[in-house]
Amino acid sequence: MSDEDEIVFETALDAPPEKVWRALTVPEYLERWLDRPANTEIDRVASDENRSLTYRWREAVPGAAGPEESFVTFELTRQADGGTWFRLTHRSAAAPVAANTNEPGPATLMRAA
Template sequence: MTDMAETDDRSEAIVVECELEADPEKVWRALTVPELISAWLDVPAADEVSADTSGPAYRIVEALPFSRVRYAWNDASASEPESFVTFDLEAQPGGGTWFRLTHSAESGRRIGGAANSNSPPIMARAA
């Protein structure tokens, strides 16, 4: 697995890239099926109604089948405006998926460093 985690000061974004063994269709499911998103990202499914609104929440704002998904992300406990998390997927010759996650803020707002910036990114496998 090849990976990279960086903070791009020019665009105020956090970028994580790696190659996944799963094909883009399987990764796509993990990013777009509410129950799988909930399990993978440890957030309530977008269609769940919950009395607890103190944690992170997301909504899908862009979806290009098997190649890109973009969430508007809001962490109510941080009292910050929403940011955006974009997942770009690219099929690899011989199988697998090149995976790129970009977490970006609105113009003029900085995002803190990746929680796992001292080690390679950790991701659960797609269901």
């Protein structure tokens, strides 16, 4: 996976990690804070209370064979002033495509010059 497959956002928040954690885990708060599209389902896949949280996002895309999947990870770090350093990483769940394949087709040989 390359850096092009993920989006990272970082900022300092004027709230302790416990309060940010509640905003990310209490459903009523999450809905108000996250403002996700109506056609998106989320499931919690990993968490370390008040430190990190990962959700799997499944977004229905018109014309696609199935939903697009991605992972959104929130990392919370307590700051000396009592606030939180907040890092959000959104990455695609699509596996990288291999350069070689086992699919039948014409053989391609490369020759050193």
